[in-house]
Every structure is written in C-alpha cells, then in structure tokens.
Amino acid sequence: MQKSQRLIQLMMRINAKRSFTVRELAEEFGLSTRTITRDLQELSELGVPVYSIQGRGGGYKLLRERVLPPISFTENEAVALFFACQSMDYYSSMPFGEGAEGALHKFYHYLPADIREQIDRLKNRVMFWSPYRSMSVEILQTLLQAIMIQSVVTIEYKSSSGVSKRDIQPIGLYASSGYWYCPAYCFTREDIRQFRADRILSAELNRAVPGRAEVSRKTLLDKPVQTDQEQITLELEVTKKGVWMLESNARFGPHLHRHEDGGGTLTLEIAAQDMAFYLDLIWQWGEEVIIVEPAEAKAYMRRKMEAMRLLYGEPSPKGGPA
Template identity: 80%
Template sequence: MQKSQRLIQLIMRINAKQSFTVKELADEFGISTRTITRDLLELSELGVPVYSIQGRGGGYKLLQKRILPPISFTESEAVAMFFACQTMDYFSSLPFGDGADSAVHKFYHYLPADVREQIDRLKDRIMFWSPYRSMSAEILQTLLQAVMTNSVVTIAYKSSSGVSERNIQPIGLYASSGYWYCPAYCFEREDIRQFRADRILSASLNGTIPAREDVSQKTLLDKPQKDDQERTALELELTNKGVWMLESNPRFGPYIKHYEDGGGTVTVPIAAEDLKFYVDLIWQWGDDVKIIGPAAAAAYIRQKIEAMRLLYLR
C-alpha cells in the first residue's frame, strides 16, 4: 500500500475510534510500530488533532474536533457546495459557530485557480438574501447541540406575558424570514410549542431532566400546525395592485380569486388566535388590500387606524 493511501486510511480508522494504541494500529495495518508512530507524527504535523495519553493503559486519542478524510468533488459540485454555504451569509447569527466560515475558507483555498476565478466572477452577482434579525449565536448553538445529543434545555423565554423559565426538548431548528424557530416539547405546558430564537434570553443544557423518547423521534415535519385550534376565515378584497403584491405571497397567493378587471378576493383559513398577526401583516399594503371579514379583524384594523390618527394629531 502506498504511503498516501495508508495515511488516508489511517485518518479514517482513528476517526472511528475513541482511543487507540500504536500496537493496535500496527497490527491492523500489518506494519511496524515504528512506521505507525512516524505516520501519526506526520498526521499531527498536517493538522490532525492527535494527542498522547500518558500513564498506564495510555495510547492516543483525537481531540473533540475530528478530521474527515479527503473527498473528491467535480467542478460543478465544488461550485454548488460553495454557494450552498453562501446562502447563510446574510443571517445575523448561525448555530454553527465559526465552522461554516472556516469550512468555506478551506474549500475555496484548495480549489483549482480557474474554478476560483469562476466563483469570483459570481460573487455579489448571486445572493441568497435574508432580512437581518439580531439574535444570539451562542443560544442557537446550544439549541443545535441539544438536537444533536437529544438533550433538554433550560431557557428564559420572553413572551407577551413576560419572561418565564421553561424546560424544553428541541425537535429541530429552521429559519424563516430571517428568524430562527425551534419547535420543542415544553415540560411545563406538556405539549409541543414553537419558540422564536430571538426571544430566548438564555439557554443551557439541563442534564437533570431525561429526554422523552417519543419526542426524540419527531422531526420538523411534526411541528405544530394549529389544525386542532379554533379556525376562522380571513376575507380580503384586492385592487389590481393588491393582486400583484399578494400573488407571490405563500400565505395568500394560493387563495386569490381573480376578477376580469384585474382585482380579486382572498379567503384564507387561519387559526383564530393568529388573527391579529394577519391584520398586522395586511397593514403594510394600505388601501390596496381591504379586510371584509371577520368583524373582529375589521374592528382591529379600525383601532390601528384611530391610534395612528391620534398619534399624528398631537
């Protein structure tokens, strides 16, 4: 076996082990302990984080951050991987620490010069924009770690009723409109709830509470859909411009009924508790989107209009 092949296999072998001795590796590869010792020294000089354990029963271990063996990519795969990482550039915080930036730097550095030139020409010409939302990267990392290790997290959560302490078992993390969301089982409410990461003031792993096995089997596809809550129908009347603005909106677009003159109507089934959220969303479209029903929605928007009128009469 060539030395380069042996070193790659050695990286793969020690990545799969918690600890190992030189003799164990020498026996597995059928070479001398002196050769294995030289190989480990060479891997260490290349950046593989191997360290020795002193004393009786000693040997070698990898530091917590393991090194993956080399992987070959085609040019199109390399470009796709680079821009997949670029999709995260416009988030204010990510649950990966410095790992994403470090990976992209390594990946880009070792690309062939002509491929780097192609990517450079695409920089600032392809963007995956996301609204900037301020939140804690440390909290996101704690939530991600809890998902990976199937752990419970104690959080301080700020809601409309104030700050409360919760013990939650995260199901996953997802991003929408720049915000990070964490569906999780809440031990206080004894139900799955959705938590917005920017409203979590602190988060720490809690090893005193065992994780529930049934929750650990869930995925983001099992996040709360509010299908079992009280429902209502939000009815809207749209001008031509209103139709144009809402056609591409996934909350309203599928429900638009078009008039011949270019206007239209929308009837959207929603959870009753989300009514104010939808009215606040509609507020931005002014007189191009008129609320027809329910009465509670029309009453709420009249309150907003009156409050705004009084504000500017002062």
C-alpha cells in the first residue's frame, strides 16, 4: 500500500475510533509501532488534531471535531460549492459560527490556480443577496444545537405584548428576507409557534424539561395543523399591475389565477386570527389589489384608511378637525 493511501485510511480509522493506542493501530494495519507513530506525526503536521494522552495506558485522542478524508470534485462541482458557501456571507449572522468561513477559505486555498482565477473573475458578479439584519450568533447556535440534540430551550422573547420567558422545543431554522425563523413547540401556549430569532433576547439549553417525541419527529416541511382554528376565505380582485407584483410573492403567488386581460383573482384560506396580518400585507399594493370578501376584511381596510386620513389629513383653516 502506498503511503498516501495508508495515511488516508489511517485518518478515516482514527475519525471512527476517536481514542486509540499506537499498538492498536499497528496491529490493525500490520505495521510496526514506529511506522504508525511517524504516520500520526505526519497527520498532525497536516492539520489532523491528534494529541497524546499522558499517564498509565497512554494512547492518543482526536481533539475537537473529526476531520473528513479528502474528497475529489470536478471543476463545475468546485465552483458550485464555492458559491454555495459564499452565499452565506450576505447573512449578518449564521448559526454555524466560523465554520462556513473556515471551510470556504480551505476550499479556495486548495483549488487549482486556473479554477481560482475563474472564481476571482466571478467575485462580486454572482451574488446571493440578502438584506442585513442584526441578530445574535450565540442564540442561533443555541437553537441549532437544540435541534441536533433534541433539547428544550428556555428563551426570553420580545413580542408586541412585551417580554416573556418560555420553554420551547425547536423544530428547525430557516432564513427568509435576511431574518432567521425558528418554528417550535411552545410549552406555555401548548402549541407550535413561530419565533423570529432577532426577537429572542436570550436562549439557554434546558435539559430539565423533557422534549415531546412527536415534536422531535417534525421537520420544516410539516405545516402545523390548525383544524381547531376558525378559517376564513379571502377573495381578491387583482389588476394587471397587481398580478405583476403578486406573482413572485411566496404567500399569494401560488394562489393567483390570471385572466386573459392580464388581471386576475386570488382565493386564499387563512386562519381568522391571521386576517390582520394578511390585510396589512395587501395594504402596500393599494388599488392594485381589491378585497371582494369577506365583509370584515373590507371593514378592517376602511378603519385603516380612516386612521390614515385622520393622521395625515389636511387641517382645517382654523386649526380644527379636518
């Protein structure tokens, strides 16, 4: 066996064992203890975090994380992976700490010179842009760790009603428009809720609270079942310009039905308690999106319009009500 092949196999073996002695490896590979010692020294110089254990019995241990064996990539795969990693640069905070940045640096450093030149030409010409949002890296890392080890987290959460302390069992993490979101089972509300990470003031693993088995089996693809909540049907008429504005919207676009004249209609089933949220979104499109039903949605918009009129309406000449 060539030395390079032996070093790769040795790296894979110590990754699996984590703790071992030179004699164990020598017997397994059919080599002398001196050869194995030299190989371990060489792996250590290459960056594999191996350190010796002092005292009776001795031996070696893999420090910190395991190191993956070398992997071969085609040129297209290398470019794709580089930009996949670089896409995360545009997020202000990541739950992976410095791991993504370190991986990107290593990946770029060991690419062939001609591939590095190609990537350099694409820098600042290919972007996965995301709005900058300030949030805590430590909180994101705590949530990610809780998902991995299926632990409950105690958080302080800031909502419109104030700051509350809750125990939650995170289901997952996802990013949208620069924000990180964490759907989780809330033990206070006894239901699944969605938490925005930048509104979490503190987060700490809480192993004293047992997690729920059915929650640990859920993923981000599992939508909460809200059969116990009142549902309403939101019907909208959309102008040609409104269709152009709504078709790329993730909440409204999939439900949009286009007409031959370019306009369209939209029918959407929503929870009654979420009506104000959806109507506030519709407000931004003004006269391009018209509410047909329900009547309470129209009434909500009329109240909102009246509030705006009172706030921004022209004052009367004598300074009285407009």
